[in-house]
Amino acid sequence: MDRTEVKDKIRTFVLNELIRNPGYGLGDDEPMITGGLIDSFSLAYFGVYVEETFDIYIPDTDLTVANLDTLNQMVDRVMQDAS
Amino acid sequence: MTITSFSFAGYVLLVLALYYALPRRPQNILLLVASYTFYLTWSWWYALVLAILTLANFALAGRIRAGGTPRRAALWAGVGINLAALAVFKYEDFFVPDLLARLDTWGVESGAGGLSVLLPVGMSFYIVAVISYLIDVYRKQVAPATDLVDFALYMAYFPKLLSGPIERARDFLPRLAAPRVVDNDQLARSFTLIVLGAVRKLVLADTLTLMLPRGVFANPDQFGAPQLIGYLLIYALALYNDFAGYTNIVRGVSGLFGIELAANFATPYFSRNLTEFWNRWHITLSHWLRDYIYFPTSRALLRRNPSRTNVPNLLLPPMLTMLASGLWHGPGWSMLLWGALHGVYLVGERLLALWRPAGPPQHQPRWRQTLAMLFVVTLVVLAWVPFRTPDVPRALEYWQGMLDFSDLRRPTVRVFVVILPALWLDWVQYRRGDELVFLRWPRLAQAALLALAILALFLTSQVDTGAPFVYQGF
Numbered sequence: 001m002d003r004t005e006v007k008d009k010i011r012t013f014v015l016n017e018l019i020r021n022p023g024y025g026l027g028d029d030e031p032m033i034t035g036g037l038i039d040s041f042s043l044a045y046f047g048v049y050v051e052e053t054f055d056i057y058i059p060d061t062d063l064t065v066a067n068l069d070t071l072n073q074m075v076d077r078v079m080q081d082a083s
Numbered sequence: 084m085t086i087t088s089f090s091f092a093g094y095v096l097l098v099l100a101l102y103y104a105l106p107r108r109p110q111n112i113l114l115l116v117a118s119y120t121f122y123l124t125w126s127w128w129y130a131l132v133l134a135i136l137t138l139a140n141f142a143l144a145g146r147i148r149a150g151g152t153p154r155r156a157a158l159w160a161g162v163g164i165n166l167a168a169l170a171v172f173k174y175e176d177f178f179v180p181d182l183l184a185r186l187d188t189w190g191v192e193s194g195a196g197g198l199s200v201l202l203p204v205g206m207s208f209y210i211v212a213v214i215s216y217l218i219d220v221y222r223k224q225v226a227p228a229t230d231l232v233d234f235a236l237y238m239a240y241f242p243k244l245l246s247g248p249i250e251r252a253r254d255f256l257p258r259l260a261a262p263r264v265v266d267n268d269q270l271a272r273s274f275t276l277i278v279l280g281a282v283r284k285l286v287l288a289d290t291l292t293l294m295l296p297r298g299v300f301a302n303p304d305q306f307g308a309p310q311l312i313g314y315l316l317i318y319a320l321a322l323y324n325d326f327a328g329y330t331n332i333v334r335g336v337s338g339l340f341g342i343e344l345a346a347n348f349a350t351p352y353f354s355r356n357l358t359e360f361w362n363r364w365h366i367t368l369s370h371w372l373r374d375y376i377y378f379p380t381s382r383a384l385l386r387r388n389p390s391r392t393n394v395p396n397l398l399l400p401p402m403l404t405m406l407a408s409g410l411w412h413g414p415g416w417s418m419l420l421w422g423a424l425h426g427v428y429l430v431g432e433r434l435l436a437l438w439r440p441a442g443p444p445q446h447q448p449r450w451r452q453t454l455a456m457l458f459v460v461t462l463v464v465l466a467w468v469p470f471r472t473p474d475v476p477r478a479l480e481y482w483q484g485m486l487d488f489s490d491l492r493r494p495t496v497r498v499f500v501v502i503l504p505a506l507w508l509d510w511v512q513y514r515r516g517d518e519l520v521f522l523r524w525p526r527l528a529q530a531a532l533l534a535l536a537i538l539a540l541f542l543t544s545q546v547d548t549g550a551p552f553v554y555q556g557f
Contacts, residue, residue: 017391020436036443039358040373044381044400048389060378061224061253 001082006054007075013049014071018042028072033065040065046074056081084124086245086332087284094121095336102340111232111259114340118241122205129203132168137238139164140213144220144227144234154221161217165210172202174414207411208247209238211371216252218375225253233259242337246329248345249367263341273338275519278536279508280331283324286539287505291321294498300472303481307490311481317498318471319464320505323352326365331518350513352463355444355455357428360463368408377404392437401429417469417478424466 007028015022018038032038043063050056056078068074084091098117102110122130143164146157216237219225228234237255299306299314306314330347337344345367354360361369381400388396402423409422444452469478512518521532 020439036355036359036445039356040362041358041377041381041400044378045385045391047378048382048385051386052389059222059224060374060382061219061222061251063374063378 001054003075003079006078006082007071009053010074010078011071013046013053014038014074017045017049026071029070031069032071033069035069043068050078054078054082084121086329087281095339099339110263111236114241115232115236115239118236118239118244121241122239122244125204129205132172132203132206133209133239134235136165136168136210136213137235140217140238141228141231141234144217147217147220148227158217158221162214165214165217169206169210172206174410205245208249209244211368211411212247212249212251213238215249215371215375219251219253225251225256228252228256240337240342242333242340242342243344246326246333247367248330248334248347249371250345254345258342265339265341269338269341271522272519273335275522276331276335276338278533279518279521280328280333280335281540282536283328283331283508285328286536286543287501287508288321288325288328290501290543291317291324291498291505294494294501295321300468300481301477303472303477303484306484307492308485308488309491309493311485313494313498315464315467315481315485317494317502319352319460319467320502322467322471323348323364324505346518349518350509352460352509353456353513354459355452357425357432357459357462359444360459361425361429368411372404372408376407377401380404397433398430401433402426405429412470416475417472420469420475420478421466424469428462428466 011026014032015024015026018032019026026032026037030037033040033043046068047058047060047063050058058077058081062077067077084094094117098113102113105113119130119134122133140161143157143161147154147161216225220227228237233256236259237250237252240255243250294317295314296306299311300318303311327348334344334346347366349363349366351360351363354363361373377400380403381396384393384396384399390396403426405422405426406419407422408425409418409420412418412421444455447455465482468481469475472478472481511520515523517523521529524532
C-alpha cells in the first residue's frame with residue numbers, strides 16, 4: 001500500500017469518525033489535537049482503526065499528541081511499521 | 084525538611100556545591116545519596132520501604148526482559164507487589180475496618196484493629212511511576228535499566244520524590260545519561276520557576292488557606308450559602324496554587340542540576356471543556372491514567388464493538404479512569420464520589436460530541452469560549468466539595484447549603500487582595516501560552532515584578548501557617 005492510499009484512508013476515517021464533519025478541509029500538517037479539533041482520547045479510536053485496517057499495532061504509550069497530532073504524522077507512523 | 088523551608092534551600096545549595104565539584108559519573112551517585120539523605124529527614128522507615136521496592140522492581144524488570152522466562156508472570160508479580168504495598172500503606176484505613184466488621188458479623192474473631200501503618204510520603208507518586216516502568220519494559224517500550232544507581236535515582240530523585248511530577252522512565256532515564264547544560268538561560272528559567280512557585284505557595288495558597296474558617300468543610304451547616312460558595316472558590320484557588328507552586332519549585336530546583344522535570348499544570352481553570360481541563364491539571368497523572376487505564380480499556384472495548392455509540396464504549400473508559408483517579412487520591416467514599424463525578428462529566432461530554440461536529444474551540448466566538456470556561460470551572464469547583472470534605476454526607480450537606488440563602492453572611496472582601504493577583508498570574512501565562520512569559524518582559528518590568536514578589540514573600544513570611552503541601556498527603 002502506498003503513502004497516498006494510506007493517507008486517503010486515514011483522512012476519511014479522521015473526518016468521518018473523529019472530527020465527524022466530512023466536509024472539513026483538513027490540512028496535511030494541521031495540528032488536530034493541539035489545535036483543539038479532536039481530543040487526545042480519540043487516539044484510542046485511531047489505534048484500533050489502524051489495527052483493523054492496516055494490521056499494525058501501535059502501543060498505547062505511542063498514542064501521544066507528540067507523535068500523532070497531524071495527518072502526516074499519523075501516516076508516517078503507519079508507514080513506519082508497514083515498510 | 085519541607086520544600087519551602089530555609090533548611091531545604093541550604094541543603095540544595097550544599098548539594099549543588101558538591102555536585103559541581105564532581106565529575107559526571109559520581110554526580111548521579113551524589114544525587115542518589117542526597118535523595119536518600121533528604122528522605123531520611125522525613126523518616127528512616129520511608130527510606131527503607133523505598134529501598135526495598137527499588138531493589139524488587141529493578142530485579143523484576145530484569146526478569147521481564149529476560150527471554151525464556153514467564154515475562155507476563157513477572158509483570159503481574161511486579162504490578163501486584165507495588166499495588167499491595169500501596170494497599171497496605173495507603174488504603175488499610177479504607178478496607179481493613181470494613182473487612183474486620185464483616186468478619187465479626189460472620190462470627191470470625193479478628194482480634195485486631197487497623198494495621199496502623201503510616202503512608203510513606205511520596206509513595207503514591209513513585210509507585211505509579213514504577214508501575215508504568217514495568218509495563219513499558221514488558222511492552223518493550225523501554226529497555227530495563229542496567230545501572231542500579233540510575234534506576235534508584237529514577238525512584239528517589241529528591242526534587243520529585245514527595246509529590247512528583249510522575250516521570251516516565253523512558254523520558255527520565257535518558258536525561259540522567261544526557262549531557263547536562265546549565266547555562267544562563269537555564270539558570271534564568273530555574274530561578275523564575277522557583278520564585279513563581281514560592282509566590283504561588285507562600286503568598287497565594289497559604290494566604291488563601293488562612294482565609295478559610297476552621298471547620299467549613301467539616302461543619303457546613305454552620306455557614307450560609309454566600310459563605311459556602313465563596314469559601315469553595317477560595318479553596319479551589321488555594322489547592323491549585325499550592326500544587327502548582329510545589330511543582331514550579333521542584334522543577335526549578337531540578338533545573339539547577341541540569342535535569343528537566345515535566346510540567347504538571349497549564350492554567351487549568353481556563354479550560355473550555357473537561358477533556359482540556361485534564362490535559363492542563365496534574366498533567367503527569369492525567370496522562371498516566373490515560374495511557375495505562377483509559378487507552379487499554381477503550382481499545383479492548385472498541386475491538387469487541389467499534390461503534391462510538393456503543394454504551395460500554397462511551398461509559399466504561401472515562402468512568403473507570405476517573406474512579407481510579409479518585410482512589411489514587413485517597414481512600415474513602417468521598418474521593419470515589421469526586422472521581423465518579425468527573426467520570427460523569429466526561430461521559431456527558433462524549434454524549435454531546437456524538438451529534439455535534441468537532442471543531443477547534445479557539446475558532447468559536449470569544450463569548451462562547453468565555454461561557455465554556457465558566458461552565459467548566461463551575462463543574463470542577465463543585466466537584467472539589469467531596470475532594471475536601473471528610474465524608475460523603477458532609478459533601479451532600481455542603482452542596483445543599485450552597486442553595487440555602489437564608490443566611491446572607493459572606494466572606495470578607497479582603498480575599499480579593501489575594502484572588503486578583505492569583506487570577507492575573509494565570510491570565511498572563513494563559514494569554515501568551517507560556518508559563519515563563521515574564522522572561523520576555525523588558526528588564527525594568529522584570530526587576531519591578533521580582534521586587535514585588537520578594538516584598539510579598541517577606542510580608543507573608545511574617546505569618547507562619549505551617550501548612551504542608553496538600554498533595555504531599557496523597
